[in-house]
Amino acid sequence: MSTSKTLRLGMIGTGGIAVTQMRTLATRKDVELVAIADINAATLQARGDAFGVSARYTDWRKMLKQEKLDAVSVCTPNRTHAETAIAALKAGVDVLCEKPMAHTAAAAKRMVATAKETGQKLVIGFQYRFNPRTQFLRKAVNNGEMGRIRFGRVQALRRRGIPNWGVFGQKELQGGGPLIDIGVHVLEMTHYTMGSPKPVSASADMFTYVGNKPSNQVESVWKGWDWKTYSVEDLAVGRIRFEDGAVLHIESSFAAHIEKDTFNFQLMGEAGGCTWEPARIHRDEGGYMVDKEPGWLNPKQGWQDMFDAKMHAFVDHVLHGKATIAPAEDGLAVQQMLDALYRSAEAGGRDVAIR
Numbered sequence: 001m002s003t004s005k006t007l008r009l010g011m012i013g014t015g016g017i018a019v020t021q022m023r024t025l026a027t028r029k030d031v032e033l034v035a036i037a038d039i040n041a042a043t044l045q046a047r048g049d050a051f052g053v054s055a056r057y058t059d060w061r062k063m064l065k066q067e068k069l070d071a072v073s074v075c076t077p078n079r080t081h082a083e084t085a086i087a088a089l090k091a092g093v094d095v096l097c098e099k100p101m102a103h104t105a106a107a108a109k110r111m112v113a114t115a116k117e118t119g120q121k122l123v124i125g126f127q128y129r130f131n132p133r134t135q136f137l138r139k140a141v142n143n144g145e146m147g148r149i150r151f152g153r154v155q156a157l158r159r160r161g162i163p164n165w166g167v168f169g170q171k172e173l174q175g176g177g178p179l180i181d182i183g184v185h186v187l188e189m190t191h192y193t194m195g196s197p198k199p200v201s202a203s204a205d206m207f208t209y210v211g212n213k214p215s216n217q218v219e220s221v222w223k224g225w226d227w228k229t230y231s232v233e234d235l236a237v238g239r240i241r242f243e244d245g246a247v248l249h250i251e252s253s254f255a256a257h258i259e260k261d262t263f264n265f266q267l268m269g270e271a272g273g274c275t276w277e278p279a280r281i282h283r284d285e286g287g288y289m290v291d292k293e294p295g296w297l298n299p300k301q302g303w304q305d306m307f308d309a310k311m312h313a314f315v316d317h318v319l320h321g322k323a324t325i326a327p328a329e330d331g332l333a334v335q336q337m338l339d340a341l342y343r344s345a346e347a348g349g350r351d352v353a354i355r
């Protein structure tokens with residue numbers, strides 16, 4: 001835990017998500033945004049000017065060496081998460097790492113091991129567990145309202161939403177496509193809601209049919225993605241089995257031929273079930289099949305609000321010692337599931353062990 005009253009924080013990567021984070025951090029009197037690092041000098045300059053940060057580095061290693069930081073937030077492409085987070089932890093700096101935790105499970109394991117060795121804090125940027133709908137359902141599961149969870153359906157499906165910025169289509173830099181980029185959000189909040197059971201095996205199939213073709217053929221929000229470097233899946237479908245016998249089906253896509261985008265999960269337990277959107281529980285009560293919804297949920301459910309909650313929770317964890325609900329161990333379990341799904345797809349869809 002930081003001993004100072006203000007948290008001296010640095011950013012590694014200052015692209016889209018970093019801006020979302022910095023907006024929240026800028027509202028905290030107990031956070032000093034001391035330095036920022038990005039390999040792109042133009043981005044670095046724009047962010048430094050926008051947030052009034054004068055210490056700017058094109059090499060994050062120099063930033064770690066020269067600035068006395070309490071914490072960093074890692075907001076770079078997935079492949080660099082492990083390298084940057086591990087170096088920061090070894091330099092005695094607490095870390096918030098954006099999702100997915102890493103590009104592979106092996107990298108995520110090294111991160112958890114380093115956090116243990118160094119005693120530094122490592123938190124994963126899973127904002128969806130701060131969503132009031134997730135909290136409502138998590139508490140219901142915890143209270144036994146669903147009984148034993150048997151099955152879940154995880155869906156993160158875009159009809160046409162291949163990012164036309166960043167490196168989201170490059171397997172080498174991201175570790176995968178929609179599954180690791182947006183599937184991870186719904187998977188992590190489903191797993192959290194279920195009570196984080198231990199995953200044991202997985203199987204998956206993946207398909208690419210739009211992303212690797214000229215990207216301006218059809219009208220869509222993010223036309224013009226870099227189709228020539230596109231090396232990830234368009235659609236991933238998989239199945240994960242847990243130690244307690246529960247099973248999850250996952251579907252994730254940047255380009256699915258469906259009516260409308262779906263970002264949701266559903267759980268089916270022995271005593272009840274639920275959906276996330278709308279947050280609704282289905283149970284037998286008093287001789288009736290009942291559907292129930294909370295009469296009021298904090299209306300602050302928007303994207304930036306979840307980010308606010310995530311950033312405040314990180315600062316409160318490292319500066320004030322409050323418990324985190326997004327520990328690195330949860331990030332690792334999610335990464336192991338993603339990793340196994342990718343390994344299975346590479347192995348022709350056969351069941352592989354989660355490790």
Ligand SMILES: NC(=O)c1ccc[n+]([C@@H]2O[C@H](COP(=O)([O-])OP(=O)(O)OC[C@H]3O[C@@H](n4cnc5c(N)ncnc54)[C@H](O)[C@@H]3O)[C@@H](O)[C@H]2O)c1
Pocket residue numbers: 012013014015016017018037038039040043060075076077078080098099100125127165166167181
């Ligand atoms: N939590 C969320 O909802 C959410 C949303 C979007 C992105 N993300 C995650 O945030 C990360 C970044 O995504 P983004 O949308 O901000 O991408 P982005 O492309 O907008 O920004 C990434 C930035 O990192 C910089 N960068 C690349 N390599 C670097 C290095 N070695 N050292 C320093 N800077 C480096 C790039 O120049 C760029 O400015 C990804 O891991 C992504 O999955 C999370």
